[in-house]
Amino acid sequence: IAGITQAPTSQILAAGRRMTLRCTQDMRHNAMYWYRQDLGLGLRLIHYSNTAGTTGKGEVPDGYSVSRANTDDFPLTLASAVPSQTSVYFCASRGVAGEAFFGQGTRLTVV
Amino acid sequence: KNQVEQSPQSLIILEGKNCTLQCNYTVSPFSNLRWYKQDTGRGPVSLTIMTFSENTKSNGRYTATLDADTKQSSLHITASQLSDSASYICVLETSYDKVIFGPGTSLSVIP
Numbered sequence: 697i698a699g700i701t702q703a704p705t706s707q708i709l710a711a712g713r714r715m716t717l718r719c720t721q722d723m724r725h726n727a728m729y730w731y732r733q734d735l736g737l738g739l740r741l742i743h744y745s746n747t748a749g750t751t752g753k754g755e756v757p758d759g760y761s762v763s764r765a766n767t768d769d770f771p772l773t774l775a776s777a778v779p780s781q782t783s784v785y786f787c788a789s790r791g792v793a794g795e796a797f798f799g800q801g802t803r804l805t806v807v
Numbered sequence: 808k809n810q811v812e813q814s815p816q817s818l819i820i821l822e823g824k825n826c827t828l829q830c831n832y833t834v835s836p837f838s839n840l841r842w843y844k845q846d847t848g849r850g851p852v853s854l855t856i857m858t859f860s861e862n863t864k865s866n867g868r869y870t871a872t873l874d875a876d877t878k879q880s881s882l883h884i885t886a887s888q889l890s891d892s893a894s895y896i897c898v899l900e901t902s903y904d905k906v907i908f909g910p911g912t913s914l915s916v917i918p
Contacts, residue, residue: 700850729906736816738896738910739851786850794839794900798850 699723702787702799709777709806717772717802719787725797727790728770729754730762732783733801739786745770777806810834811909813897819915824887828912830880830897839900842871842882845911846893854895855882887916 703718721728726747731739731754741754745764759781761773770789774781787799814829832840839858843851855864855871857880863872868885884891897909 731908736910739908741906788850790906795841795853795856796851796898796906798852800850801848 700787700789700797700799702785702802704802705800706803707805709774709804711778711806712776715774715777715804717774717785717787717804719770719772719799720768721770721787721789721797722768723789723791723797724767725789725791726767728764729788729790729796730760730770730772731786731788732756732781733786734783742772742785777804779806782806810907811897811899813895813909813912815912816910817913817915819917820887822887822889822916822918825883825885826887826914828882828884828895828914830882830909832878832880832897832899832907832909834899834901834907835878837899837901840871840873840880841898841900842869842880843896843898844893845896851894851896884914889916889918892916 701720729744730742733739740756742760743762745751748767782805785802788796790796811832820826841856842854844854845851855866857864857873870883873880892915894911894913896911899907
């Protein structure tokens, strides 16, 4: 089934640990995004990539890094997790028509 | 001040009733305004899309309107069903890599 796949679906992580959230799409979309969603704040952009090989910072990039080695994959890394990074993380891609397609989310708890 | 605001923050209605969700924005210009539906535990899914020059767009029981003069959009849901219980997010697309999400309205439809 075409779409966006995120892994893991949920994770409990000790503070200070490194964690990579995986995101893969099979729609050949150039643009990909990572958002975090917190209650009352809506979706906030962490990092984005307009095409393979390029990345950019969003609204809340601190503590996160991304890479875009190819069109399909867009992993998000937390180098040293902190409790404020507890959130639900969504990966999305956009095609030329503009509609964003979202993954099912990763629920991350940093303790 | 947030660029996209939504009201009410949450809403409870009886099954079969109609409701209207509001979106006020300050973003200008923009290319598209979308409404997304986000079921609990899932990623958002696009419901409607309107360009800057459109006034209304329907998708089944969902009808979105846009008033560019007052910078308001509304999403009207007719004959609500239990499956309409979700968060509804207003989204403005200003350019290919600039997407601004509203905080969402949480709708609960009860029997």
